[in-house]
Amino acid sequence: MTEPSIFTRILDGEIPAEILGETERVFALRDIAPQAPVHLLVVPKSAEYRNVAELAAGDPSLLAEMVAFAKELAAEYTEDGDYRLVFNSGENAGQTIFHVHAHVLGGGLTEKSVGA
Numbered sequence: 433m434t435e436p437s438i439f440t441r442i443l444d445g446e447i448p449a450e451i452l453g454e455t456e457r458v459f460a461l462r463d464i465a466p467q468a469p470v471h472l473l474v475v476p477k478s479a480e481y482r483n484v485a486e487l488a489a490g491d492p493s494l495l496a497e498m499v500a501f502a503k504e505l506a507a508e509y510t511e512d513g514d515y516r517l518v519f520n521s522g523e524n525a526g527q528t529i530f531h532v533h534a535h536v537l538g539g540g541l542t543e544k545s546v547g548a
């Protein structure tokens with residue numbers, strides 16, 4: 433059996449995190465190492481899908497739910513409601529946690545967040 437992901441361990445209360453909101457199937461938290469003034473993560477409670485392509489193929493309605501939730505969070509947590517939605521896919525693209533999750537970046541992007 434593979435180890436539970438960091439997000440599963442957060443959801444299970446094993447790793448502390450401030451959960452900003454949740455629905456039956458997804459939850460949101462602040463990224464521990466923010467790359468923008470607002471940097472949130474939207475994560476399905478299930479660790480079944482490793483990346484967004486797998487999720488899109490396996491459960492498009494869950495992906496749509498993540499996108500809708502990201503928009504709500506951006507409206508609540510950024511000044512202007514504008515945001516970038518990023519899914520790193522694969523190690524060489526910077527993915528470190530293989531439990532699909534969306535980065536919601538907003539509030540005025542830092543140089544770091546755009547790779548400058």
Ligand code: 5GP
Nearest residue numbers: 438449461462463464465520526527528529
């Ligand atoms: P990835 O690199 O896989 O696209 O995104 C994983 C994200 O999870 C990173 O931005 C990283 O900073 C964040 N992260 C890793 N460990 C923790 C943690 O224990 N708590 C929180 N809140 N975020 C984490």
